[in-house]
Amino acid sequence: MQKRIIDTADQVRSVNDTHYWEKEVAVEAYRGYESKVADMVDYTCRVSSRFMRTCLADERLMTYENLRQNFLEPIDSPAVPVPLNDVMVATFTTGLPRHRSPP
Protein backbone atom coordinates (compact mmCIF):
# COMPACT_ATOMS: atom_id res chain seq x y z
CA MET A 1 0.00 0.00 0.00
CA GLN A 2 2.69 2.48 1.06
CA LYS A 3 4.77 1.56 -1.98
CA ARG A 4 1.77 2.04 -4.24
CA ILE A 5 1.30 5.55 -2.87
CA ILE A 6 4.93 6.37 -3.63
CA ASP A 7 4.72 4.88 -7.14
CA THR A 8 1.47 6.73 -7.87
CA ALA A 9 2.94 10.00 -6.62
CA ASP A 10 5.95 9.49 -8.90
CA GLN A 11 3.68 8.80 -11.88
CA VAL A 12 1.63 11.91 -11.19
CA ARG A 13 4.73 14.07 -10.86
CA SER A 14 6.08 12.79 -14.18
CA VAL A 15 3.15 14.30 -16.11
CA ASN A 16 2.22 17.17 -13.80
CA ASP A 17 3.15 20.46 -15.42
CA THR A 18 1.40 23.60 -16.61
CA HIS A 19 0.97 22.19 -20.12
CA TYR A 20 -0.81 19.12 -18.75
CA TRP A 21 -3.36 21.24 -16.86
CA GLU A 22 -3.80 23.68 -19.75
CA LYS A 23 -4.05 21.22 -22.65
CA GLU A 24 -4.99 17.80 -21.27
CA VAL A 25 -7.26 18.65 -18.36
CA ALA A 26 -8.33 21.97 -19.93
CA VAL A 27 -11.03 22.79 -17.36
CA GLU A 28 -12.45 26.26 -17.83
CA ALA A 29 -12.55 26.96 -14.09
CA TYR A 30 -8.77 26.36 -13.78
CA ARG A 31 -7.89 28.87 -16.50
CA GLY A 32 -5.07 31.12 -15.34
CA TYR A 33 -4.38 28.93 -12.31
CA GLU A 34 -2.76 25.97 -14.08
CA SER A 35 0.77 26.71 -12.83
CA LYS A 36 -0.41 27.07 -9.24
CA VAL A 37 -2.45 23.86 -9.50
CA ALA A 38 0.66 22.07 -10.79
CA ASP A 39 2.65 23.49 -7.85
CA MET A 40 0.03 22.24 -5.40
CA VAL A 41 -0.07 18.77 -6.95
CA ASP A 42 3.73 18.54 -7.05
CA TYR A 43 3.96 19.67 -3.42
CA THR A 44 1.36 17.11 -2.33
CA CYS A 45 3.14 14.29 -4.13
CA ARG A 46 6.57 15.25 -2.80
CA VAL A 47 5.43 15.63 0.80
CA SER A 48 3.37 12.41 0.68
CA SER A 49 6.24 10.39 -0.78
CA ARG A 50 8.68 11.74 1.75
CA PHE A 51 6.34 11.01 4.64
CA MET A 52 5.77 7.46 3.42
CA ARG A 53 9.49 6.83 2.86
CA THR A 54 10.25 8.07 6.37
CA CYS A 55 7.62 5.74 7.84
CA LEU A 56 8.81 2.79 5.77
CA ALA A 57 12.36 3.39 7.01
CA ASP A 58 11.19 3.34 10.64
CA GLU A 59 7.83 1.67 11.12
CA ARG A 60 7.58 2.99 14.68
CA LEU A 61 6.56 6.25 12.97
CA MET A 62 3.51 4.57 11.47
CA THR A 63 1.11 6.10 14.02
CA TYR A 64 -1.91 8.36 13.77
CA GLU A 65 -0.23 10.83 16.11
CA ASN A 66 2.71 11.13 13.73
CA LEU A 67 0.29 11.36 10.79
CA ARG A 68 -1.51 14.28 12.42
CA GLN A 69 1.53 16.12 13.75
CA ASN A 70 3.83 15.78 10.74
CA PHE A 71 1.51 15.44 7.76
CA LEU A 72 -2.09 16.50 8.24
CA GLU A 73 -1.69 19.30 10.78
CA PRO A 74 1.98 20.31 11.26
CA ILE A 75 2.61 23.68 12.89
CA ASP A 76 5.38 25.94 11.52
CA SER A 77 7.06 23.04 9.77
CA PRO A 78 9.64 24.00 7.12
CA ALA A 79 9.28 20.50 5.63
CA VAL A 80 5.49 20.69 5.40
CA PRO A 81 4.68 24.41 5.15
CA VAL A 82 1.09 23.78 4.01
CA PRO A 83 -0.73 21.21 6.18
CA LEU A 84 -2.21 18.40 4.12
CA ASN A 85 -5.60 19.09 5.70
CA ASP A 86 -5.58 22.41 3.83
CA VAL A 87 -4.56 20.65 0.64
CA MET A 88 -7.50 18.26 0.98
CA VAL A 89 -9.90 21.18 1.39
CA ALA A 90 -8.40 22.81 -1.71
CA THR A 91 -8.56 19.68 -3.85
CA PHE A 92 -12.16 19.00 -2.89
CA THR A 93 -13.05 22.61 -3.63
CA THR A 94 -11.35 22.72 -7.00
CA GLY A 95 -12.67 19.27 -7.92
CA LEU A 96 -9.22 17.94 -8.72
CA PRO A 97 -9.17 14.20 -9.43
CA ARG A 98 -8.36 12.41 -6.20
CA HIS A 99 -8.61 8.75 -7.04
CA ARG A 100 -7.12 8.61 -10.52
CA SER A 101 -3.66 9.41 -11.65
CA PRO A 102 -3.37 11.23 -14.98
CA PRO A 103 -2.92 8.91 -18.01
Next chain:
Amino acid sequence: MIRWLRSRKFDWRKLMVLLSGKSGRPSAGLTWQTNNNCHLLWRASEEQISAENVQITPHGPSLALSDLRDAARVAEIEGQVREVFLQLRANTDLARVMFEGYPAFAKSIEEPPVIEATTKSLHAMPRLRSPDDRMTAITRLRFVMEDPTQLLSNSVAHFVIDQLCEHNNNPELVVVPGFSKVSYPARP
Protein backbone atom coordinates in the same frame (compact mmCIF):
# COMPACT_ATOMS: atom_id res chain seq x y z
CA MET B 1 -24.08 23.00 -14.24
CA ILE B 2 -25.48 26.20 -12.73
CA ARG B 3 -25.09 27.89 -16.12
CA TRP B 4 -26.88 25.04 -17.91
CA LEU B 5 -29.72 24.90 -15.39
CA ARG B 6 -30.31 28.63 -15.68
CA SER B 7 -30.14 28.56 -19.48
CA ARG B 8 -33.11 26.17 -19.64
CA LYS B 9 -35.55 28.83 -18.44
CA PHE B 10 -37.42 26.32 -16.29
CA ASP B 11 -40.60 27.22 -14.50
CA TRP B 12 -38.86 26.49 -11.22
CA ARG B 13 -41.99 26.54 -9.09
CA LYS B 14 -43.50 23.70 -11.14
CA LEU B 15 -40.33 21.81 -12.04
CA MET B 16 -40.33 18.15 -10.96
CA VAL B 17 -36.91 16.65 -10.19
CA LEU B 18 -35.92 13.07 -9.50
CA LEU B 19 -32.36 12.59 -8.25
CA SER B 20 -32.32 9.01 -9.28
CA GLY B 21 -29.84 6.18 -8.81
CA LYS B 22 -26.89 5.75 -6.50
CA SER B 23 -24.69 8.72 -5.71
CA GLY B 24 -21.48 8.15 -3.78
CA ARG B 25 -21.49 5.64 -0.95
CA PRO B 26 -24.57 3.40 -0.72
CA SER B 27 -25.65 5.14 2.51
CA ALA B 28 -25.05 8.71 1.34
CA GLY B 29 -26.97 11.60 -0.16
CA LEU B 30 -30.47 10.41 0.71
CA THR B 31 -31.82 13.66 2.17
CA TRP B 32 -31.96 17.31 1.15
CA GLN B 33 -29.29 18.18 3.71
CA THR B 34 -26.88 15.42 2.65
CA ASN B 35 -27.27 15.63 -1.13
CA ASN B 36 -25.61 18.75 -2.47
CA ASN B 37 -27.54 18.43 -5.76
CA CYS B 38 -30.51 19.75 -3.77
CA HIS B 39 -28.54 22.80 -2.69
CA LEU B 40 -27.36 23.26 -6.28
CA LEU B 41 -30.95 23.24 -7.56
CA TRP B 42 -32.03 25.55 -4.73
CA ARG B 43 -29.39 28.15 -5.50
CA ALA B 44 -29.52 27.78 -9.30
CA SER B 45 -33.27 28.41 -9.09
CA GLU B 46 -32.67 31.50 -6.95
CA GLU B 47 -34.46 29.66 -4.16
CA GLN B 48 -37.63 29.19 -6.22
CA ILE B 49 -37.69 25.41 -6.65
CA SER B 50 -40.11 23.64 -4.34
CA ALA B 51 -38.35 21.21 -1.99
CA GLU B 52 -41.47 19.09 -2.25
CA ASN B 53 -40.84 18.65 -5.97
CA VAL B 54 -37.32 17.28 -5.51
CA GLN B 55 -37.28 13.57 -4.77
CA ILE B 56 -34.19 11.49 -4.05
CA THR B 57 -34.68 7.95 -5.32
CA PRO B 58 -31.56 5.78 -4.98
CA HIS B 59 -33.54 2.79 -6.19
CA GLY B 60 -35.20 4.70 -9.01
CA PRO B 61 -34.41 4.45 -12.70
CA SER B 62 -30.92 5.40 -13.74
CA LEU B 63 -29.36 6.06 -17.08
CA ALA B 64 -25.90 5.95 -18.58
CA LEU B 65 -24.64 8.74 -20.82
CA SER B 66 -24.69 6.32 -23.75
CA ASP B 67 -28.49 5.99 -23.28
CA LEU B 68 -28.86 9.62 -24.37
CA ARG B 69 -27.83 8.70 -27.92
CA ASP B 70 -30.85 6.42 -28.28
CA ALA B 71 -34.14 8.33 -28.60
CA ALA B 72 -36.24 5.23 -27.85
CA ARG B 73 -34.22 4.53 -24.70
CA VAL B 74 -34.57 8.16 -23.59
CA ALA B 75 -38.35 7.98 -24.05
CA GLU B 76 -38.46 4.72 -22.08
CA ILE B 77 -36.47 6.20 -19.18
CA GLU B 78 -38.54 9.38 -19.21
CA GLY B 79 -41.65 7.27 -18.80
CA GLN B 80 -40.11 5.44 -15.86
CA VAL B 81 -39.00 8.70 -14.23
CA ARG B 82 -42.43 10.29 -14.59
CA GLU B 83 -44.10 7.19 -13.21
CA VAL B 84 -41.92 7.14 -10.09
CA PHE B 85 -42.31 10.88 -9.48
CA LEU B 86 -46.06 10.86 -9.96
CA GLN B 87 -46.57 7.81 -7.75
CA LEU B 88 -44.71 9.59 -4.95
CA ARG B 89 -46.68 12.75 -5.59
CA ALA B 90 -49.98 10.86 -5.58
CA ASN B 91 -49.22 9.44 -2.12
CA THR B 92 -48.48 12.91 -0.80
CA ASP B 93 -51.66 14.40 -2.26
CA LEU B 94 -53.74 11.46 -1.07
CA ALA B 95 -52.45 11.75 2.49
CA ARG B 96 -53.49 15.40 2.61
CA VAL B 97 -57.09 14.69 1.72
CA MET B 98 -57.39 11.44 3.66
CA PHE B 99 -56.04 12.89 6.89
CA GLU B 100 -57.11 16.50 6.64
CA GLY B 101 -57.11 18.18 10.02
CA TYR B 102 -54.16 16.19 11.39
CA PRO B 103 -50.67 17.73 11.62
CA ALA B 104 -48.96 17.78 8.23
CA PHE B 105 -45.49 16.77 7.10
CA ALA B 106 -43.61 19.83 5.91
CA LYS B 107 -40.39 19.38 3.98
CA SER B 108 -38.19 22.18 5.19
CA ILE B 109 -34.82 23.55 4.18
CA GLU B 110 -33.05 24.05 7.48
CA GLU B 111 -30.27 26.53 8.12
CA PRO B 112 -27.07 24.61 8.85
CA PRO B 113 -25.38 25.14 12.23
CA VAL B 114 -22.13 27.06 12.67
CA ILE B 115 -19.20 26.10 14.87
CA GLU B 116 -18.91 28.13 18.07
CA ALA B 117 -15.93 28.32 20.41
CA THR B 118 -17.48 25.69 22.67
CA THR B 119 -18.71 23.31 19.95
CA LYS B 120 -17.74 19.66 20.55
CA SER B 121 -20.14 17.95 18.17
CA LEU B 122 -22.85 18.89 15.67
CA HIS B 123 -26.01 17.23 14.43
CA ALA B 124 -25.52 18.49 10.88
CA MET B 125 -22.78 19.71 8.57
CA PRO B 126 -21.67 23.17 9.77
CA ARG B 127 -21.76 26.15 7.43
CA LEU B 128 -18.49 27.74 6.33
CA ARG B 129 -18.72 31.37 7.43
CA SER B 130 -16.00 32.56 5.06
CA PRO B 131 -13.20 31.15 2.89
CA ASP B 132 -10.91 31.72 5.90
CA ASP B 133 -13.03 29.57 8.21
CA ARG B 134 -10.42 26.80 8.41
CA MET B 135 -11.87 25.15 11.50
CA THR B 136 -15.17 24.55 9.70
CA ALA B 137 -13.53 23.51 6.43
CA ILE B 138 -11.54 20.77 8.14
CA THR B 139 -14.44 19.79 10.39
CA ARG B 140 -16.42 19.21 7.19
CA LEU B 141 -13.69 16.84 6.00
CA ARG B 142 -14.14 14.92 9.25
CA PHE B 143 -17.92 14.91 8.83
CA VAL B 144 -17.93 13.46 5.33
CA MET B 145 -15.83 10.54 6.51
CA GLU B 146 -17.42 10.08 9.93
CA ASP B 147 -21.08 10.36 8.90
CA PRO B 148 -22.02 7.63 6.39
CA THR B 149 -24.99 9.70 5.21
CA GLN B 150 -22.75 12.40 3.75
CA LEU B 151 -21.52 12.49 0.18
CA LEU B 152 -17.76 13.05 0.09
CA SER B 153 -18.34 16.05 -2.18
CA ASN B 154 -20.41 17.66 0.59
CA SER B 155 -17.20 18.74 2.30
CA VAL B 156 -17.07 21.89 0.20
CA ALA B 157 -19.87 21.71 -2.37
CA HIS B 158 -22.34 23.95 -0.53
CA PHE B 159 -19.72 26.63 -0.06
CA VAL B 160 -18.61 26.54 -3.71
CA ILE B 161 -22.22 26.63 -4.96
CA ASP B 162 -22.96 29.61 -2.70
CA GLN B 163 -19.78 31.39 -3.81
CA LEU B 164 -20.53 30.84 -7.50
CA CYS B 165 -24.11 32.05 -7.11
CA GLU B 166 -22.98 35.12 -5.22
CA HIS B 167 -20.38 35.94 -7.91
CA ASN B 168 -22.40 35.65 -11.10
CA ASN B 169 -21.22 32.07 -11.62
CA ASN B 170 -17.69 33.30 -12.31
CA PRO B 171 -15.08 30.84 -10.95
CA GLU B 172 -12.39 33.54 -11.05
CA LEU B 173 -14.19 35.42 -8.29
CA VAL B 174 -14.50 32.39 -5.99
CA VAL B 175 -12.03 32.29 -3.11
CA VAL B 176 -10.94 28.67 -2.77
CA PRO B 177 -10.07 27.67 0.82
CA GLY B 178 -6.61 26.12 0.99
CA PHE B 179 -5.70 27.47 -2.45
CA SER B 180 -6.43 31.09 -3.28
CA LYS B 181 -4.62 32.59 -0.29
CA VAL B 182 -1.98 29.85 0.08
CA SER B 183 1.48 29.93 -1.48
CA TYR B 184 2.56 26.46 -2.52
CA PRO B 185 6.29 25.86 -2.96
CA ALA B 186 7.19 26.15 -6.65
CA ARG B 187 7.97 22.96 -8.53
CA PRO B 188 11.70 22.18 -8.63
